[in-house]
Amino acid sequence: MKSYRKELWFTVPTRRAFINITPQVQECLYESGIAEGLILVNAMHITASVFINDDESGLHHDYEVWLEKLAPHEPVGQYRHNRGEDNADAHLKRQIMGREVVVAVSDGQLDFGTWEQIFYGEFDGGRRKRVLVKIIGE
Numbered sequence: 001m002k003s004y005r006k007e008l009w010f011t012v013p014t015r016r017a018f019i020n021i022t023p024q025v026q027e028c029l030y031e032s033g034i035a036e037g038l039i040l041v042n043a044m045h046i047t048a049s050v051f052i053n054d055d056e057s058g059l060h061h062d063y064e065v066w067l068e069k070l071a072p073h074e075p076v077g078q079y080r081h082n083r084g085e086d087n088a089d090a091h092l093k094r095q096i097m098g099r100e101v102v103v104a105v106s107d108g109q110l111d112f113g114t115w116e117q118i119f120y121g122e123f124d125g126g127r128r129k130r131v132l133v134k135i136i137g138e
Helices: 022-032 057-070 088-097
Strands: 002-011 017-020 037-043 048-053 100-106 117-122 128-137
Touching: 002 022, 002 117, 022 037, 022 117, 022 128, 037 048, 037 117, 048 088, 048 100, 048 128, 057 088, 088 117
Parallel strands: none
Antiparallel strands: 002 128, 017 117, 037 100, 037 128, 048 117
């Protein structure tokens, strides 16, 4: 069995964003030479997420509105964590959207369902953060 590891780095200038990272993950798969196996894509920061869904701007807007209702950024004083910080909402949003995804690799391709894409979700931007791509297989 072969194994491949790479870190993808992101610096998002805005507080929140959804970035389609499918092309970068696909490039990792090509670099790995693995044709059959599994790929893990994992946000390596507690205020960021990796998830799979449709790449549709209306959906991304709906996520933004929904997440802000569930865990509003302001007032920052509503969160105990924000004593000295202002990102408690980002931790909660990450918990909702998830830490990682696992995708099957079949015939050298990401084995997706219809419309599926991999996204990096940033909920407390402005600093450099990483995503781990780990691929195992043959």
